[in-house]
Amino acid sequence: MKFALYTGCVARGATKELMISTMKAARDLGIDFVEMKSAACCGAGVLSEQSPILADALNARTIAQAAKQDLDMITICSTCQGNLKKSECKLDSDAEYRDKINYVLKDGGHQYVSGKTKIKHFANILAAPEGLKLLKEKLKRPLTGLKVAAFYGCYVLRPSELSDFEDPDNPTGLEDIFSALGATPVFYDGRTKCCGFPIVMMNKEASHKMAGNALVDAIESGADVVVTGCPLCHLSLDSYQPEIDQLRQKGYSIPILHLPQLVALALGHSPRELDMHKHIVSVKELEAKLS
Amino acid sequence: MSVIKIKRFNPEKRKDSYFQEFNVDLKPGTTLLDALNEIKWEQDGSLTYRMSCRSAICGSCGVKANGHATLACQKQAENLLDKNDVITVEPLGNMPVIKDLVTDFKQFWEKVDQVKPFLKNEQAPPEKERNQSPEQFKLIDDSSTCIMCGACYSDCNVLEVDDKFLGPAALAKAQRFVGDSRDEDTLERVKELSEPGGIWDCTHCGECVERCPKPAQPFYRIKEIMTVALEKGVHNNNGARHALSFTKSIKNSGLLNENTLPVESMGFTNIKGLLELVPVGLRMLLKGKVPPIIHKPCDELNDVKRIFKELDQ
Numbered sequence: 001m002k003f004a005l006y007t008g009c010v011a012r013g014a015t016k017e018l019m020i021s022t023m024k025a026a027r028d029l030g031i032d033f034v035e036m037k038s039a040a041c042c043g044a045g046v047l048s049e050q051s052p053i054l055a056d057a058l059n060a061r062t063i064a065q066a067a068k069q070d071l072d073m074i075t076i077c078s079t080c081q082g083n084l085k086k087s088e089c090k091l092d093s094d095a096e097y098r099d100k101i102n103y104v105l106k107d108g109g110h111q112y113v114s115g116k117t118k119i120k121h122f123a124n125i126l127a128a129p130e131g132l133k134l135l136k137e138k139l140k141r142p143l144t145g146l147k148v149a150a151f152y153g154c155y156v157l158r159p160s161e162l163s164d165f166e167d168p169d170n171p172t173g174l175e176d177i178f179s180a181l182g183a184t185p186v187f188y189d190g191r192t193k194c195c196g197f198p199i200v201m202m203n204k205e206a207s208h209k210m211a212g213n214a215l216v217d218a219i220e221s222g223a224d225v226v227v228t229g230c231p232l233c234h235l236s237l238d239s240y241q242p243e244i245d246q247l248r249q250k251g252y253s254i255p256i257l258h259l260p261q262l263v264a265l266a267l268g269h270s271p272r273e274l275d276m277h278k279h280i281v282s283v284k285e286l287e288a289k290l291s
Numbered sequence: 292m293s294v295i296k297i298k299r300f301n302p303e304k305r306k307d308s309y310f311q312e313f314n315v316d317l318k319p320g321t322t323l324l325d326a327l328n329e330i331k332w333e334q335d336g337s338l339t340y341r342m343s344c345r346s347a348i349c350g351s352c353g354v355k356a357n358g359h360a361t362l363a364c365q366k367q368a369e370n371l372l373d374k375n376d377v378i379t380v381e382p383l384g385n386m387p388v389i390k391d392l393v394t395d396f397k398q399f400w401e402k403v404d405q406v407k408p409f410l411k412n413e414q415a416p417p418e419k420e421r422n423q424s425p426e427q428f429k430l431i432d433d434s435s436t437c438i439m440c441g442a443c444y445s446d447c448n449v450l451e452v453d454d455k456f457l458g459p460a461a462l463a464k465a466q467r468f469v470g471d472s473r474d475e476d477t478l479e480r481v482k483e484l485s486e487p488g489g490i491w492d493c494t495h496c497g498e499c500v501e502r503c504p505k506p507a508q509p510f511y512r513i514k515e516i517m518t519v520a521l522e523k524g525v526h527n528n529n530g531a532r533h534a535l536s537f538t539k540s541i542k543n544s545g546l547l548n549e550n551t552l553p554v555e556s557m558g559f560t561n562i563k564g565l566l567e568l569v570p571v572g573l574r575m576l577l578k579g580k581v582p583p584i585i586h587k588p589c590d591e592l593n594d595v596k597r598i599f600k601e602l603d604q
Binding site: 009010012013014015017037038039040041043044045046047048049050051052053054057058061082104105107108110154155157158159160168169170189193194196197198199201202203204205206207209210213239240242243277278279280 | 357358359448449451452453456487491492493494495496497498500501514517518521528529530533534535537538540541545546547549553556557567570571574575578579580581582583587589590591594595597598599601602604
């Protein structure tokens with residue numbers, strides 16, 4: 001399997017551990033990732049607040065770059081996945097708009113062609129039957145006894161017509177991956193909700209309450225660890241966790257892992273190799289459970 | 292026989308709410324509202340809910356089915372059955388419950404009123420009507436379809452934690468007038484909508500788009516107001532500064548600069564806001580979890596800059 005890897009900005013910046021663990025997991029699974037170094041930011045739904053056409057043009061350029069290499073695209077961030085899919089949908093459903101954007105892309109040597117490249121989140125590759133089979137074959141350290149709660153990230157679920165999960169209101173893709181790795185999935189209401197990250201600069205209190213509600217729900221449902229496919233959710237749930245009142249009041253804390261970190265752990269990598277010591281919430285108890 | 296499990300509440304008889312199960316034979320074509328009617332008419336006349344048109348036009352029969360807001364008349368009951376042949380029905384969320392599935396829309400309507408949902412135009416009316424071109428109407432076509440059912444309000448993730456947020460329905464209604472070519476109060480409207488509790492408090496969760504039974508789809512309307520607010524120069528708030536900083540960063544490097552974004556979003560003179568960034572910044576710094584100090588642009592940056600230029604940004 002060979003894909004164009006759209007890393008997104010945060011995996012190159014504040015959550016480099018996501019990039020490190022993605023590359024290790026992919027190598028062990030025999031998946032070839034070609035990093036898209038000249039792709040621009042997906043706009044994260046923010047660039048389009050200022051200029052929707054600009055966000056769509058940059059995303060059309062990105063998709064066209066993957067198409068030029070005859071590769072499907074993989075994202076490792078729910079937000080990138082959702083925003084690329086939104087642009088793709090707009091381009092595919094409006095020929096006039098597509099022509100307008102292609103006119104702008106022309107001088108850079110790019111052209112967007114509908115349907116040439118599929119855009120998939122890494123989770124959806126792993127949660128497909130072939131992906132689960134591959135995980136089971138390559139499993140080195142089954143995560144037996146580890147209770148893992150998924151946190152999906154809004155952008156891979158909603159709007160549902162752009163989601164690759166079979167039932168975006170009640171998805172099971174991440175939980176299927178956890179089971180394939182030998183872990184025990186924990187189902188809880190908060191797993192499909194918002195982490196609050198997009199408004200952490202605008203309404204910090206509300207943002208932290210959203211993250212807090214989800215984490216309290218996960219902890220009280222018995223989870224040892226929360227795993228997410230979105231580095232922005234990771235920042236909200238991990239980096240800001242010490243500031244979340246609901247958790248402080250109850251004396252709770254819970255480690256947050258990126259999905260590729262959990263996968264790479266089960267493939268035999270040590271927590272240190274996956275930069276898990278750089279997380280704000282300690283993973284020591286988790287390490288003890290694994291040993 | 293399928294089971295419809297309904298959350299019941301009647302404060303005149305019992306303080307707390309409870310679930311009651313009803314067995315219903317769901318024939319093909321039965322909507323969830325048909326099933327509720329069958330229960331009320333055949334099994335328990337005290338079951339209380341709102342309904343009227345049965346055609347997804349009046350917006351009365353909003354309820355939560357299996358945890359998500361929907362119009363009861365718009366969903367085939369069969370499609371809602373879970374693996375145990377059960378449909379769980381509850382009242383809409385983010386509102387007080389009056390009885391069974393009937394909620395109190397008072398705050399919902401107050402917020403709609405707050406966005407001044409009427410055309411403001413001081414010019415003397417023309418002889419016939421104030422015309423719009425098809426292109427002008429297209430800008431408010433989607434928001435005009437809102438039937439005020441409250442499904443978006445029920446499932447809004449921000450309203451769950453902050454009832455000061457105007458919420459998706461009121462903001463979609465606001466776009467109906469912000470985008471109206473005949474309205475003369477656009478600047479004043481976007482200024483008010485940029486205040487705390489307004490457009491910039493939307494968390495992009497997309498629940499309102501998912502639950503909306505019409506093309507109104509509030510999140511997309513909220514983004515349209517944001518674009519107008521930015522165009523009109525209403526920049527003196529964290530949300531607008533965040534969008535401007537984000538765009539500048541992509542324009543300069545093709546990528547997001549995570550070092551400058553938080554500081555520029557808060558604003559250089561916003562001492563309180565800047566101080567709020569210190570704890571998380573320090574925590575991340577101490578763990579070595581920081582973006583590179585020298586922000587590296589993407590390859591082929593010139594092409595990104597060219598696209599910005601061509602699209603006049």
